[in-house]
Amino acid sequence: MSKFWSPVVSDLVPYVPGEQPKMTNLVKLNTNENPFGPSPKVLDAIREELTDNLRLYPDPEGEALKDAIARFYSVNTDQVFLGNGSDEVLAHIFYGLFQHGQPLLFPDITYSFYPVYCGLYGIEGRKIPLTESFEINPDDYAQPNGGVIFPNPNAPTGRYLELDKVEAIVAANAERVVVVDEAYVDFGGESAITLVDKYPNLLVSQTLSKARSLAGLRVGFAVGHPDLIEALNRVKNSFNSYPLDKLALAGAVAAFEDNSWFKATCEGVIGERDWVSKQLEDLGFEVLPSKANFVFARHPDHSGESLASGLRKQGVIVRHFNKPRIENFLRITTGTADQNKRLIEVLGELV
Numbered sequence: 001m002s003k004f005w006s007p008v009v010s011d012l013v014p015y016v017p018g019e020q021p022k023m024t025n026l027v028k029l030n031t032n033e034n035p036f037g038p039s040p041k042v043l044d045a046i047r048e049e050l051t052d053n054l055r056l057y058p059d060p061e062g063e064a065l066k067d068a069i070a071r072f073y074s075v076n077t078d079q080v081f082l083g084n085g086s087d088e089v090l091a092h093i094f095y096g097l098f099q100h101g102q103p104l105l106f107p108d109i110t111y112s113f114y115p116v117y118c119g120l121y122g123i124e125g126r127k128i129p130l131t132e133s134f135e136i137n138p139d140d141y142a143q144p145n146g147g148v149i150f151p152n153p154n155a156p157t158g159r160y161l162e163l164d165k166v167e168a169i170v171a172a173n174a175e176r177v178v179v180v181d182e183a184y185v186d187f188g189g190e191s192a193i194t195l196v197d198k199y200p201n202l203l204v205s206q207t208l209s210k211a212r213s214l215a216g217l218r219v220g221f222a223v224g225h226p227d228l229i230e231a232l233n234r235v236k237n238s239f240n241s242y243p244l245d246k247l248a249l250a251g252a253v254a255a256f257e258d259n260s261w262f263k264a265t266c267e268g269v270i271g272e273r274d275w276v277s278k279q280l281e282d283l284g285f286e287v288l289p290s291k292a293n294f295v296f297a298r299h300p301d302h303s304g305e306s307l308a309s310g311l312r313k314q315g316v317i318v319r320h321f322n323k324p325r326i327e328n329f330l331r332i333t334t335g336t337a338d339q340n341k342r343l344i345e346v347l348g349e350l351v
Contacts, residue, residue: 008120011119012116012119013115013116013119014116015112015113015116016112017031018030018031018032018319019031019317021317023315025315026315026316026317027315027316027317027335027339027342027343028317028333028335028339029316029317029318029332029333029334029335029339029343030317030318030319030331030333031215031319031333032155032184032210032292032293032294032331032333033209033210033213033215033333034210034211034212034213034215034265034269034293035268035269035272035333035334035335035336035339036213036265036268036269036336037213038212038213038214038251038255039212039213039254039255039258039261039262040261041254041255041257041258041261042214042251042254042255042258043251044254045250045251045253045254046247046250046251046254048250049246049247049250050247053246054246056246057242058242058244058245058246058249059249060237060241060242061082062082062244062249063077064249064253065082065219065221065244065249065252065253065256066080066082068252068253068256068257069221069223069256071256072256072259073191073193073223075193075196075197075223076226078226078229079196079223079224079225079226079229080221080222080223080229081221081222081223081224081229081232081233081236082219082220082221082243082244083220083221083222083236083243083244084218084219084220084240084243084244085207085209085218085219085220086181086183086205086206086207086209086220086221087113087220088218088220088243089205089220089221089222089232090113090117090149090179090181090205090220091117091120092232092235092236092239093149093177093203093205093222093232094117094118094120094121094123095121095235096231096232096234096235097147097177097179097203097228097231097232098121098123098146098147098149098177099146099147099176100122100123100124100146101146102124102144102145102146103124103125103126103145103146104118104123104124104125104126104145104146104147104148104149105126105128105141105143105145105147105148105149106125106126106127106128106148106149106150107127107128107129107130107136107150107154108127108128108129108130108325109130109134109154109156109157109323109325109326110150110151110154110155111151111155111181114149115127123146124146126145128140128141130154130157134154134157134159134288134296135159135161136150136152136154136159136161136165138161138165138166138168138169138172141169141172141173142169142172142173145173145176146176147177147178147179148169148173148176148177148178148179149178149179149180149181150179150180150181151180151181151182151183151184152166152180152181152182152185152189152192153184153185153187153188153189153290153291155183155184155292156294156296156319156321156326156329156331157288157296157326158184158288158289158290158291158292158294158295158296159288159289159290159291160188160189160289160290160291162190163190163192163194163195166180166192166195167192167199170192170195170199170201170202171199173201174199174201175201176201177201177202177203177228178199178201178202178203179203179204179205180192180202180203180205181205182204182205182206183205183206183207183209183210184210184211184291184292184293184294185206185291186210186211186262186266187210187211187266187269187270187273187291187292187293188270188290188292189291191204191206192204193223196223196224196225200224200225200227200228201225202224202225203222203223203224203225203228204222204223204224205220205221205222206220206221206222206223207219207220207221208220208252210293211262211265211266211269211293212252212255212256212262213255213265214251214252214255217247217248217251217252218244218248219244219248219251219252269293269334272334272335272336272337272340273290273293273294273295273334275340276295276332276334276340276343276344277290277295277297279340279344280295280297280344280347283299283344283347283348283351284299284301284351285297285298285299285351286298286299286300293333293334294331294332294333294334295331295332295334296326296329296330296331296332297329297330297332298328298329298330299328299351301351302328302350303327303328304320304321304326304328304329304330305320305322305327307320307330307347307351308320308330310346310350311343311346311350314346314349316342316343316346318330318331318332318333318343319331319332319333
């Protein structure tokens with residue numbers, strides 16, 4: 001702590017991202033990156049941008065990418081907002097759309113950036129407990145609030161809330177913004193973007209980091225009523241008018257245009273995820289149903305900490321959260337077939 005820090009900085013508890021180890025020959029299954037690379041068309045589009053034009057600023061509105069997203073989801077371009085990864089999109093949402101004076105509601109086991117943003121922007125957060133089976137109960141969100149946010153599928157549990165239940169939460173909170181954070185929806189879920197024309201209080205955020213294999217480019221977006229998008233643009237243009245560079249914009253457009261690659265890689269992840277789930281169950285693990293690109297599992301006879309440590313010693317990295325209710329779970333990213341086989345091999349030895 002320094003005497004030069006502001007009171008806000010002094011009280012912040014920052015988000016801790018997943019480890020990015022520098023070890024070689026590592027089976028890295030801890031940060032939910034896609035095991036399959038981006039579309040070759042993405043790489044070609046980025047190469048085409050590597051010209052003298054990099055001396056020029058990118059399009060501050062990202063119109064070509066907004067057009068691509070709007071076509072893909074059958075919405076209008078004024079319903080699309082772009083940001084430097086979905087984390088920045090969420091940051092602007094917290095600042096521009098959630099109301100003070102009443103608590104923001106989100107699950108007690110969820111994306112750990114939500115309480116960080118509450119601290120950053122002075123928002124009271126209220127954690128709503130998941131059920132005993134780690135599911136979201138829509139009835140729990142029918143209470144006074146300054147807004148609602150939850151991931152679907154949830155992270156780190158991987159559990160998916162069906163679209164009719166999502167709609168129930170949105171309908172019950174007509175006077176407040178409801179944000180559905182869909183970072184993992186493409187691995188087996190149905191997007192709530194289909195509901196945005198019906199509910200002006202609904203905002204859906206997504207990322208290109210997971211299903212489109214572009215975590216290294218940092219591209220996120222939100223879809224909702226134009227009034228919500230205007231609020232986000234006001235915040236963005238008071239913070240950083242150029243959140244996406246030329247390479248990111250070009251690569252993201254190409255990613256949306258190569259739908260066959262997108263579908264094939266999603267199917268590949270789903271197949272590997274389901275294989276890992278079955279192998280873990282055969283080893284005695286309890287595995288939560290997952291619609292994400294990871295599984296959340298625990299073993300009745302071994303602590304999560306001991307299993308994570310044992311895996312690490314064998315060069316396999318997974319995510320362990322030392323938090324109440326989930327301290328014995330491992331969040332395991334779906335890897336390639338070879339990575340997944342190595343994971344199961346080592347866990348078989350440990351248990």
